[in-house]
Amino acid sequence: MRDRLAIITASVAGVFMTVQYFLTAPAANTAYRTILSWMQVVFAFALVVGVIGVLRLNIERLGKRRSGWFYSAALVAGVAAMTILGFVGGTDRGTPFQWVFDHWQAPMQSTVFSLLAFYVASAAYRGFRARSGESTVLVIAALIVLLGRVPVGEWLSPVLPRTADWILNVPALAAKRAILIGVGLGMIATSLKVIAGLERTYLGGR
Amino acid sequence: MGLACLPATIQLKDLRLGSQIAAVGICAIYMCLPVCADALALSATGSPPGISGWFQASRTPELIGTGLAILALWLAAFIVRRGKKLRLRSLPALEAIGDALGRATELGTPVLYSTGWGGDMGRPTTMASMTILSDIARRAAEFNCRLLFPSHDPLIVSVAQETVAQAAVAAGRPEWYRADDITFVSQSQLGYAAAVDGLLARERPGAVFLLGTFEGEALILAETAHQTGAVTIAGTDSTIQLSFFLVACDYTLIGEELFAASGIAAKDPAVAAAVWSQDWLKYLVLGILVIGALLAAAAGVDLSKLISH
Amino acid sequence: MGTPRRWIFALVGLAAVAALVLKPGLPASVTQDTRSVYDLIESLDSGAVVMISFDHEASSLPEVGPLGAAIVDHCFRRGIGIIGLALFSEGTAAGYELLGRRASVFGRSYGSGWIYLGFRPQYTSAILGMGENIGDVFNLDYEGHAVTATALGSRVHSYNDIALVVSVADGSMPTYWVEYAQARYQVKIVAALTSVMVTSYLPYYESKQLAGIVAGLRGAAEYEQLLGHPAAGCRGMDAQSAIHALIAILIIAGNVQGWRIRRSRGHGEA
Numbered sequence: 001m002r003d004r005l006a007i008i009t010a011s012v013a014g015v016f017m018t019v020q021y022f023l024t025a026p027a028a029n030t031a032y033r034t035i036l037s038w039m040q041v042v043f044a045f046a047l048v049v050g051v052i053g054v055l056r057l058n059i060e061r062l063g064k065r066r067s068g069w070f071y072s073a074a075l076v077a078g079v080a081a082m083t084i085l086g087f088v089g090g091t092d093r094g095t096p097f098q099w100v101f102d103h104w105q106a107p108m109q110s111t112v113f114s115l116l117a118f119y120v121a122s123a124a125y126r127g128f129r130a131r132s133g134e135s136t137v138l139v140i141a142a143l144i145v146l147l148g149r150v151p152v153g154e155w156l157s158p159v160l161p162r163t164a165d166w167i168l169n170v171p172a173l174a175a176k177r178a179i180l181i182g183v184g185l186g187m188i189a190t191s192l193k194v195i196a197g198l199e200r201t202y203l204g205g206r
Numbered sequence: 207m208g209l210a211c212l213p214a215t216i217q218l219k220d221l222r223l224g225s226q227i228a229a230v231g232i233c234a235i236y237m238c239l240p241v242c243a244d245a246l247a248l249s250a251t252g253s254p255p256g257i258s259g260w261f262q263a264s265r266t267p268e269l270i271g272t273g274l275a276i277l278a279l280w281l282a283a284f285i286v287r288r289g290k291k292l293r294l295r296s297l298p299a300l301e302a303i304g305d306a307l308g309r310a311t312e313l314g315t316p317v318l319y320s321t322g323w324g325g326d327m328g329r330p331t332t333m334a335s336m337t338i339l340s341d342i343a344r345r346a347a348e349f350n351c352r353l354l355f356p357s358h359d360p361l362i363v364s365v366a367q368e369t370v371a372q373a374a375v376a377a378g379r380p381e382w383y384r385a386d387d388i389t390f391v392s393q394s395q396l397g398y399a400a401a402v403d404g405l406l407a408r409e410r411p412g413a414v415f416l417l418g419t420f421e422g423e424a425l426i427l428a429e430t431a432h433q434t435g436a437v438t439i440a441g442t443d444s445t446i447q448l449s450f451f452l453v454a455c456d457y458t459l460i461g462e463e464l465f466a467a468s469g470i471a472a473k474d475p476a477v478a479a480a481v482w483s484q485d486w487l488k489y490l491v492l493g494i495l496v497i498g499a500l501l502a503a504a505a506g507v508d509l510s511k512l513i514s515h
Numbered sequence: 516m517g518t519p520r521r522w523i524f525a526l527v528g529l530a531a532v533a534a535l536v537l538k539p540g541l542p543a544s545v546t547q548d549t550r551s552v553y554d555l556i557e558s559l560d561s562g563a564v565v566m567i568s569f570d571h572e573a574s575s576l577p578e579v580g581p582l583g584a585a586i587v588d589h590c591f592r593r594g595i596g597i598i599g600l601a602l603f604s605e606g607t608a609a610g611y612e613l614l615g616r617r618a619s620v621f622g623r624s625y626g627s628g629w630i631y632l633g634f635r636p637q638y639t640s641a642i643l644g645m646g647e648n649i650g651d652v653f654n655l656d657y658e659g660h661a662v663t664a665t666a667l668g669s670r671v672h673s674y675n676d677i678a679l680v681v682s683v684a685d686g687s688m689p690t691y692w693v694e695y696a697q698a699r700y701q702v703k704i705v706a707a708l709t710s711v712m713v714t715s716y717l718p719y720y721e722s723k724q725l726a727g728i729v730a731g732l733r734g735a736a737e738y739e740q741l742l743g744h745p746a747a748g749c750r751g752m753d754a755q756s757a758i759h760a761l762i763a764i765l766i767i768a769g770n771v772q773g774w775r776i777r778r779s780r781g782h783g784e785a
Contacts, residue, residue, distance in 0.1 A: 021699075022269055025260045033647050036640035040652075043637035050360030050390045057389055068408070091608065092658070093615045101573070101608045109574035109605075112396040116422065117531070117758060118524045119429040120450075125523055125765045127453030129773050139766060146763045149710070149733065151541035152756040161544070168714055169721075176445045177718045179461040183331075183443040185487045186465030189480040190330035192279045198476055201336035202327060202365055324687055328639075394605060395686070396574040421686045422575070422709075433520075444687070445715045510722075 007197045014195035055079060141167050278486045282479035292478050299439050299457035300467045303415075306437040307345050310412025316352035316387075317342070318411040318436075320427060321418030323398045324444060327361040331443045334468035335418040336369055341471035342415060343373035347382045355388040356405055358398040363390045399423035403430045416440040416455070417464060420447040428454035441467065526761055534757035535750075543752055548720075549737040552705055552727035553589070555679065561594035563678040564671050569601045569610030570638075570688035575709055576609055581735035581748040582707045583613055583683040588742060591621035591628070596667045598677070600632040600653070602641060602688055607634040610683075611657055625658070627666040633657035638691055646674050646700040674702035679726070683707045689716060693724045707734070 017035070020028040058072035085097040092098065130136040147153035148164025193199035286292055310317045319339055325332040339355070346353045353370060357363045367388045374383040391401035403426060406414070414431040416424070416438065424440075424447035431438045432454060440451040441459025451458045459467055462484060469478040498509035559565070567587065571579050590597050599614045601607040611631050618629050625631075632653040635641040644652040649672060653662055662668035671677060680702055682689045689706035697704050703726040706716050710731030719725040729738060732755055735748025 018272065022262050022265050023260055024262050029647070033644065033651060036644045036647075037651065039637050039640035040635060040644075043640075046360050047393070047636060050363070050393065053360060053363065054390045054392075057386065071404075091611075093612055098608060098612065102612065105605075106573035106576055106609070109394065109396045109572060110577050112400050112426075113422065113574035113577075115426055118527050119425050119454075121527045121758070121762050121765060122520045122523050123425060123429055123450065123454045124762050125519065125769045128766045128769065130770050131773075139770065143763050143766060146759045146766075150756040150759045151543040151752055152760050154544060155541050165546075169717065172714050173717050173721065176714055179445050179448070180718055181491055182462035182484075182488065183445075183465075185484045185491070186334070186443070186462040187330040188275050188487070189279060189484045190333055190465060190468075192275060193480050194330075194333065196279070196283075198283070198474075198480070199333060199337075201333045201340070201369065203368070394574075395572050419687075422711075446712055 003200070003203055006203055007200065010202070011195050011197055014191070018195070051079070141171075274490065275483070275487060278483035279480060282482040282486070283476045286475040286479040286482075292475060292482060294466060294470060294478075294481060297459065297463055297467055297470070299441060299459045299463070300470060302437070302439055302457045303342060304345065306413035306415075306439060307342070307349055307351060309437060311349040311351045313412045315412035316354050316409055317346060317413040317415065318354045318356075318402070318405060318409070318431075319415045319417070320355070320402060321357065321362060321366075322416065322420035322442065323358045323395045323423050324421040325419030326359050327365055329419055331419045331464065332362065334465050335441075336365060337468040338415075338417055338464075338471045339366060340369050340373050341473075343370040344377045347374045347377035347379045350379070350382060352384070353387060354405060354409060354411065356391045356398070356402050357389070358391065358393050358395075360390050363388055395421060395423055399426045402427055406430045406434050406436070410434045411436050413437045413439070416442070416451065417459070417467075418442065420444055420451075425450040425454060431455075523765060526765075527758060530757040530761045531754045534753040537753075538750075539753055539756075541753065541756055543733065543736055543740070543749075545737040545740055546733075548727070549729050549734050550741065552586075552729050553738060553741045555703075555705065555727055556586070556589050556593065556595070559593065559595055559678050562596070564596040564598060564667065564676060565590050566598045566600070566677050566680045567610070567614075568680065568682045568684075568688070568692070569599065569606035569613075570603050570682050571609070571685040572603055572605040573609060575685035577747075577751070578709050578732050578735075579683050579685055579707060580609070580613070581732065581746060581751070582729060582738065583610075584617060584746070585735055585738035585742060585748065586681055586683070586707060586729070587614060587617045588621070588744070589738070591617060591623050592742070595678075596627075596670075597629040598632060598649075598667065598671060599629065601634045602638040603686075604634050604636075606683075607657070625665075626660070626668075630662070630665050630667050631657040632662065638688065639695060642691060642695040643699070646696060646702075648673055674700045677702060679703045679705060681705045681707055684712075685709050689719075689725070693719050697724055705729070710734075 013035070016031070020032045023029075055076065058075050062069050062072040062076060082097065082100065085095070085100060089095045089097055124142070128135075128139050128142055130139045144160060145164045145167055147156060148160040148162075153160040153164065190199060194202070307317060319342060321332050321335045321339075327333070343353055355363075355366050355370065357366060367385055370388060371380075371383045371385075374380050392398045399422075402423070406427070407430070411431075411434070414427070414436040416427055416431075417440065420427075420442045421444065424442065424444070428438055428440065428451060438455040439457045439459075440455040441464040442448055442451060443461060443464060445461070448458070448460060452460075465484065466481045469481040472478060494509070501507040501509055556565070567583070567590075569583065587597065597614060599610050601610050611633075614629055614631060615625075618625070621628075623629055632649075633656065635652055641652050649668075650662055656662050656665065656668065674680070674696060680692060680696060682692050682704065684706065685708070689704065689708065692704045692706075696702050704724075705727040706719075706725055707729045708716060708731065710733060713728060713730035716725060716728055720728050729735075732748055732751040736745075736752045737748075739745050739748045
């Protein structure tokens with residue numbers, strides 16, 4: 001019965017949101033705006049649930065000194081520190097909260113993001129091998145786009161940037177569009193399955 | 207005391223259900239009040255406009271498209287329920303799942319599953335991934351192979367916990383399920399990537415499944431998984447990250463193959479029928495593209511203007 | 516970690532450091548895509564209002580930060596009002612700090628020259644809600660003032676009053692801006708993205724669902740050239756050139772090595 005209630009709620013909400021898209025009636029518009037406000041509230045509480053969940057898990061790991069407890073200590077300390085700084089000092093420019101964000105969080109995250117540069121290089125060395133006709137075309141296109149999109153390519157030859165633009169705007173764009181259309185249709189089908197009650201993964205597989 | 211006053215035929219679970227129905231009812235009334243007020247105000251000023259005054263004519267193409275999509279899905283489900291068998295081409299990535307799980311079990315290592323940082327539970331790609339997770343979890347439970355599921359979204363964690371627990375029950379091994387292996391790690395993209403990388407480096411899973419909506423963390427996870435020696439099976443709707451997965455992973459589901467895989471993994475013919483409906487809609491789109499291209503080339507007619515605002 | 520990977524990582528690090536130290540300063544021409552966005556903002560009236568959404572994380576600040584700064588500078592220079600917001604929690608602090616810093620350079624005061632709405636979770640409802648009434652989504656701004664009490668906020672009620680939305684993003688947020696804001700409310704959207712994402716948004720640009728695209732550090736460098744003020748974007752292009760060239764060399768080296776291995780196997784079998 002509980003599952004049936006959830007499925008009915010999802011179906012009714014889905015049908016309503018679909019129908020109201022085509023209506024200009026003020027009543028439909030009011031209900032639509034109310035639902036949007038509710039989504040914000042529900043998501044905000046979901047964030048709280050998530051934070052409580054991760055704190056519970058890491059405090060337990062810290063308390064029982066399980067493997068990796070040091071990292072749990074760092075996480076709990078970070079959450080506590082930023083919460084206190086935010087509430088006590090505020091989040092305006094020049095506050096300790098902003099200072100920690102600018103000088104700790106942003107550089108740490110940028111550092112992890114910079115791993116991509118190294119991983120792209122190693123993945124390219126490993127993956128771009130001309131073993132067949134198609135892969136040879138791929139390797140040549142990759143070389144042209146790699147060099148054509150940066151000033152060194154313009155310096156080597158003005159043909160490189162023009163060819164790189166053509167590769168991006170014609171064959172690559174065509175392939176992207178095809179994948180986008182396929183993915184879009186897949187999303188439509190999955191959404192309709194949820195509304196029709198056929199797709200129940202959000203109930204946890206029941 | 208209060209419970210003792212109730213008729214004996216009412217059970218505690220009925221009370222729980224009753225309170226749920228009451229909660230939904232109260233919410234519905236609260237939401238309907240402004241709607242009713244608007245409707246009353248409208249009726250007080252005069253009779254409401256006819257259907258043409260209420261309908262957004264500029265959205266007619268979307269209405270037709272929605273109608274066709276609904277018709278295609280209904281027809282596919284109808285045909286499948288009448289007994290017609292759905293034949294799908296094989297997906298190497300899907301077929302490799304069993305081998306990957308077997309390899310991880312032989313090595314005594316866990317498997318890791320990620321739905322990516324890019325989507326939430328409302329995203330169809332995430333829902334499709336959850337269906338595949340259910341299948342993989344059931345098989346992992348049968349093999350007694352540990353399943354790790356780090357996530358960036360508390361709602362996804364909640365659904366995943368239910369899904370994996372149900373899968374364990376379906377496999378006849380409810381004791382296999384470990385809630386602590388399905389955790390919320392971080393909402394931040396690179397925080398999530400760092401956490402999953404840490405898991406990969408420490409646990410060294412034998413198989414890694416990267417199925418869902420990924421963004422910048424895709425290559426970080428795929429390369430780290432490769433470095434730890436895991437078999438990687440990936441699938442995403444993101445056209446950017448597909449390029450990275452194709453280069454860095456052993457098997458890749460490209461775009462809508464993820465949804466097709468979800469239909470196959472569901473083992474419910476009606477759910478799998480959606481794959482048929484996708485194909486029919488694709489043929490329709492292809493037909494419109496061909497007709498549009500011919501009209502544009504031969505007669506200079508821009509078909510897109512008919513279906514745009 | 517295999518030996519080749521170790522050397523590859525070392526070479527990438529060396530290439531980036533060498534380029535930043537030596538500063539070759541190779542010139543980069545301005546592409547039509549960037550020029551279109553520049554012209555679009557240039558064509559707005561000085562009293563227009565632009566909404567800039569900082570939909571990125573702190574991790575991509577080195578790439579999208581200069582891009583966002585260039586667009587903000589352009590708007591402030593033209594006297595265009597900016598309404599800032601963030602649909603990613605980390606973009607909140609980054610966007611507020613950027614707007615405050617650039618506003619003080621151009622002498623734009625908070626409330627009349629710019630306001631910052633802050634962060635809202637659940638981007639779908641936020642984007643759709645602002646199409647109906649911005650006050651429904653943000654009744655208070657980031658500094659705690661009533662949005663309608665500010666000079667800029669009182670002029671803007673929904674997308675109808677906004678000339679352009681710029682999404683400074685490192686993820687899929689421009690897609691949602693297109694799907695919800697542009698499709699439903701026909702507001703113009705410009706995407707300021709990381710370079711790797713540009714190919715995914717070209718379909719939207721070609722079909723005019725996006726009014727413009729500026730991509731990555733290259734786009735920032737081009738925009739800075741158009742503004743006549745080279746900054747972080749131009750400086751970063753040297754390192755990007757060096758690493759792209761290195762990756763091209765690695766691809767060629769990998770293929771040469773693979774060919775040699777296949778050839779020696781062929782000789783061995785013979």
